[in-house]
Amino acid sequence: MSDLVYLDYAATTPVDPRVADVMQRHLTQDGIFANPASRSHMLGWQAEQAVESARRQVADLIGADPREIVWTSGATEADNLALIGYMRANRSRGGHLITSKIEHKAVVDTALALEAEGFEVTWLTPGRDGRVTPEQLRDAMRTDTVLVSLMAVNNELGCIHDLAGLAEVAHAGGALFHVDAAQAVGRIPLDVAALGIDLMSLSGHKVYGPKGVGVLYVKRSPDIRLAPLIHGGGHERGMRSGTLPTHQIAGMGEAFALAAREGEADQARILALRDRLLEGLSNLGGIHRNTAVDVSVPNILNLAFEGVDGESLLMALRNIALSTGSACNSASVEPSYVLKGIGVPRPLALASLRFSFGRFTTEADIDRALDALQHALPGLRR
Numbered sequence: 001m002s003d004l005v006y007l008d009y010a011a012t013t014p015v016d017p018r019v020a021d022v023m024q025r026h027l028t029q030d031g032i033f034a035n036p037a038s039r040s041h042m043l044g045w046q047a048e049q050a051v052e053s054a055r056r057q058v059a060d061l062i063g064a065d066p067r068e069i070v071w072t073s074g075a076t077e078a079d080n081l082a083l084i085g086y087m088r089a090n091r092s093r094g095g096h097l098i099t100s101k102i103e104h105k106a107v108v109d110t111a112l113a114l115e116a117e118g119f120e121v122t123w124l125t126p127g128r129d130g131r132v133t134p135e136q137l138r139d140a141m142r143t144d145t146v147l148v149s150l151m152a153v154n155n156e157l158g159c160i161h162d163l164a165g166l167a168e169v170a171h172a173g174g175a176l177f178h179v180d181a182a183q184a185v186g187r188i189p190l191d192v193a194a195l196g197i198d199l200m201s202l203s204g205h206k207v208y209g210p211k212g213v214g215v216l217y218v219k220r221s222p223d224i225r226l227a228p229l230i231h232g233g234g235h236e237r238g239m240r241s242g243t244l245p246t247h248q249i250a251g252m253g254e255a256f257a258l259a260a261r262e263g264e265a266d267q268a269r270i271l272a273l274r275d276r277l278l279e280g281l282s283n284l285g286g287i288h289r290n291t292a293v294d295v296s297v298p299n300i301l302n303l304a305f306e307g308v309d310g311e312s313l314l315m316a317l318r319n320i321a322l323s324t325g326s327a328c329n330s331a332s333v334e335p336s337y338v339l340k341g342i343g344v345p346r347p348l349a350l351a352s353l354r355f356s357f358g359r360f361t362t363e364a365d366i367d368r369a370l371d372a373l374q375h376a377l378p379g380l381r382r
């Protein structure tokens, strides 16, 4: 497997070895393995301390208070808790939710489930750059709008939303602003207070932490109440019951602390790698950028290769791990709903690949991908 070039960091990242070390120390008998809710002995207190220290590491990266961090099983659950939890708790104030057509499935499918429950959803169509403008949001606001949910960085395109501008419009209309920031954290600066974010979903495994752990940031305010989805011991201030997975949480905390220290340098290096790829492809011709690079993170680049089928191209690039559309729907041959949502013509959408780079991507990886593309494309186009 070592000769495989991994360019699918937007689907998941490998766990940073420094994170794996921390996790290892929270599992076995000689480590911090106890239940963090055990208040009757030292081992329980130590586990609780580990959880609270990770809570602070996550909070610090997003400018939050540790008391605003709710542990979940991932960004999917955080999205469900934000949307379902808030809409259900505020049914009496109105039943209208605004989101976009190109949100992650964790938001799209949750909004569809809310529609089936009787709530009303407005599905905004983003521009060709993948972004919804504050003006568009203003036009969609209604007196019964209680929640707006828009992602910080799109997982297929990489485009970055004007979060401060959108938050302002949502608040002016009396609604809360939820942001899925799974792809944004560690890539762009995210300060919930400065941006005006009320609810924010985060994942461990998109930032070199483990899979199966995430966070919902819930702004501390008497107006913000969530109906829990999971009932039990009343953990996480009643919003999310269940024994906390200490090793996952400590790992996510360490991953976020590393992102705070190294995220900016990672992105600067990755920008040069992305430009190396674009430069190397420039003489191939017939390549369209689905990613609006001027308004996007450098670690995601979605390209359409005119005259080829994306699945065949993927097969020809056997040694490069990439994805067509997003990982979650790569089993289907329908074009990506995200590319469709921004108006990419069907043949081009079907000829698109997402390249995503990360902390461990090297120049040699980029050169091998370029080499493979230069060999595969002419044959497939013939």
Ligand SMILES: *Cc1c(COP(=O)(O)O)cnc(C)c1O
Residues within 6 Å of the ligand: 010, 011, 073, 074, 075, 076, 077, 104, 106, 151, 153, 154, 155, 180, 181, 182, 183, 202, 203, 204, 205, 206, 212, 213, 214
């Ligand atoms: C990966 C991802 C999710 C899902 O996160 P999990 O932790 O895997 O549940 C949600 N939203 C976005 C934008 C993502 O990229």
